Every structure is written in structure tokens, then in C-alpha cells.
Amino acid sequence: MAIQWYPGHMTSARKKAEETLEHIDVVIEVLDARVPAASHNPMIEEMRNFRQRPNLKILNKADLADPQITQAWLNYFNSQPNTKAVALSCKKAGDAKKIPGLCRQLAPHRGSPLKPLRMMIMGIPNVGKSTLMNALLNRRAAKVGDEPAVTKSQQRFDLGDNQSITDTPGMMWPKIEHESDGYMLAASHAIGRNAVIDEDVAEFLGNLLLKQYPALINTRYKLDAMKLDVQQIDGIDLLQAIAKRRAYKRNDGQWDMERTAMAFLTDYRGGAIGRVSLESPKSRAEMIALAAAKPEKINNEVENSTEADAQTDAS
Structure with a gap:
């Protein structure tokens, strides 16, 4: 989204x-x-x-x-x-x-x-x-x-x-071009909560930090004590582990993932996880290059599909 x-x-x-x-x-x-x-x-x-x-x-x-x-x-x-x-x-x-x-x-x-x-x-x-x-x-x-x-x-x-x-007042711009930018800004609390789903943002952040700072995540949430391999889990697994460790349950007995998401985002925003950066000049350049290549890939697929349809019609 x-x-x-x-x-x-x-x-x-x-x-x-x-x-x-x-x-x-x-x-x-x-x-x-x-x-x-x-x-x-x-x-x-x-x-x-x-x-x-x-x-x-x-x-x-x-x-x-x-x-x-x-x-x-x-x-x-x-x-x-x-x-x-x-x-x-x-x-x-x-x-x-x-x-x-x-x-x-x-x-x-x-x-x-x-x-x-x-x-x-x-x-x-x-x-x-x-x-x-x-x-x-x-x-x-x-x-x-x-x-x-x-x-x-x-x-x-x-x-x-x-x-x-x-x-001056804080100013956003009308359209955020790259989807990951929106999630990074939401994780960093630059975007109003009425525009985001906290669980989605927390899952995105979890995936990113598990990839870039697995040792910090493991230390903060004691995943090894829960017999979880930080290299083998994703953002959803991480949130579920946090919910279990902190016993965040709803009245119906289900794990409270909304509360867990907010707790995880609060940890990141306040520096409780450690000193982390979500992007570097290198990762930024790679992301922009990947985004630029996608329209070309789509155009090629459309052209190939059109050519195949034309050959089918001709036969």
C-alpha cells in the first residue's frame, strides 16, 4: 500500500x-x-x-x-x-x-x-x-x-x-514517488497516523532492520532465548515474538498486534534498538535504479505480449 x-x-x-x-x-x-x-x-x-x-x-x-x-x-x-x-x-x-x-x-x-x-x-x-x-x-x-x-x-x-x-511549518509534497520512502517516513513519525496502518509500517521496519541490523534486533528482543534464528525470520515473525515476550494480549486472548506494532515503532523512534539508519547513499542509488528499471521491464513485457498476439492473429 x-x-x-x-x-x-x-x-x-x-x-x-x-x-x-x-x-x-x-x-x-x-x-x-x-x-x-x-x-x-x-x-x-x-x-x-x-x-x-x-x-x-x-x-x-x-x-x-x-x-x-x-x-x-x-x-x-x-x-x-x-x-x-x-x-x-x-x-x-x-x-x-x-x-x-x-x-x-x-x-x-x-x-x-x-x-x-x-x-x-x-x-x-x-x-x-x-x-x-x-x-x-x-x-x-x-x-x-x-x-x-x-x-x-x-x-x-x-x-x-x-x-x-x-x-516554517513542516511541509510534505503531494505525491511520494517511492513506496519505501512513505514507509520509512511513517516509521520515523513524519507522517500522521491517520494515513498509515501501524502494523504494516512495523512489518516493513522489521524486515529492514532484520536485514541490516540483526545483532541489534536479537539483543533488544532476546530472540535467541526464544529459539528464533534472526537470520531466518521476517517482520511478521519478529512482531509476533515481541508480542509473546511482552505478553501483549487482547481481551479475546489473541496477540495484540496493534499494541506490539506501536511498541516496536516507539523503540525505533526513541533509539531503544540502537543507532540505526534505514538508508545509505548506496542503498538509495540501488533503489532508484531498480525503480527506473521497472517501467522499462513492463514496457518490454507489453511489447513482447503484443508481438505474440500479432503472430497468433496472423496464423
Whole structure:
């Protein structure tokens, strides 16, 4: 099932962002370090490139992500023109304080009384934009919540030292092209629960983590104690094992898979499983190549079928 989520207020948020960008010097895009490509909104790239604005990419929640894969993403993003990337945790005030200096490097002609440095924070919902704002301001100016799309309107703040920053609502895009992106975003809580089925998302996440981090999964859920081979089970088996270990049962005596799915997703989101990343530059390139090959395969099958039908008709 493809996951799509585009609440109505995001259309007006995009229009307002396009207008404000004319008066912005540096775009700060906050990404989830565990899913940097999936959490990148292509509309932000379009708007930024149209205005020819430099980009600081913040790989937030780096404390939850696989450090080796995060470094690979930093190498990838820092090779792009007019772009600088840094990994940090916005919950650490010291990390957030580095951001204005990095923006000054991208816009060295700004930052004087006559030409103040004007920054804008952008990104999809629930990647930590508001937490970053609060760390920069040393106060709770932006509303923070566990559910995505908490911020609904733009807010501009003066940081002093000839610097200002504009916070924007989290923005998705109308159509998520790759199905796996929707599931990774849902697992990372960037998509509202009304658009997903938790059990499906948890099964997807389980399959992914069993493949990429079997030792961490085994340690967290003690699968060997249940005589389960982590190399031989899938996401559904994993969820059933968690339900049994934690005795998650419904009133009718059946295993409570909805509660189990939420518990598993909560473990991932909070870092209880360990430092994991759901995609790397290599896996991303492979996924895109595979997706690009599918239409060609379908076209070839259609052509072959058409040719076979024509030969049958001719005979």
C-alpha cells in the first residue's frame, strides 16, 4: 500500500515560503539523519534553486543514526554545489549554536548592520525544526510535539548579531514517488497516523532492520532465548515474538498486534534498538535504479505480449 499524506494547510505554507524566500539568504533544511534522502522534500529544492539560495543541510537526530552511514551521507551532500551538510542533535544546545556560523560561511557577504544574515528553517514534519529553533533562541518559542505538523504558520525571530531566522511549518509534497520512502517516513513519525496502518509500517521496519541490523534486533528482543534464528525470520515473525515476550494480549486472548506494532515503532523512534539508519547513499542509488528499471521491464513485457498476439492473429 502506497502511503500519501498532504494536509491542506501545507499548500498555503508552501506559497508563503515561496514568497518569503525572496528575502532569505540561506535555507536551512532539517533532515532526519536515519532517512536523509527520504526526508528530503523535493519542493524545497525547487524553491531554493529558483531563488539560487545556498543550503545548509542539518542531519538531525544523528545520535540515533548509524555513525558510519551518517558520515557517508555527509560526504554525499558536501559534494553538492552551494551546499554544506552537518550532523547533529538539535536537543543539544551546543550543537545548535554552530548553525549561524555555518550559514555565514555560505553567505559571507551578509551579517552586517546594513546587510543582516537572514536564515530560514525548512523541512518535513517532525524532523526537529522547532526543537532547533528553541535551542537557537535559548527559550521555548516554537511549539514542540510528538505528532507531525505541530507548527502551522511562519515565525520570524531576531537572533542578534545582525542575524534573523524564520521558522516554517513542516511541509510534505503531494505525491511520494517511492513506496519505501512513505514507509520509512511513517516509521520515523513524519507522517500522521491517520494515513498509515501501524502494523504494516512495523512489518516493513522489521524486515529492514532484520536485514541490516540483526545483532541489534536479537539483543533488544532476546530472540535467541526464544529459539528464533534472526537470520531466518521476517517482520511478521519478529512482531509476533515481541508480542509473546511482552505478553501483549487482547481481551479475546489473541496477540495484540496493534499494541506490539506501536511498541516496536516507539523503540525505533526513541533509539531503544540502537543507532540505526534505514538508508545509505548506496542503498538509495540501488533503489532508484531498480525503480527506473521497472517501467522499462513492463514496457518490454507489453511489447513482447503484443508481438505474440500479432503472430497468433496472423496464423
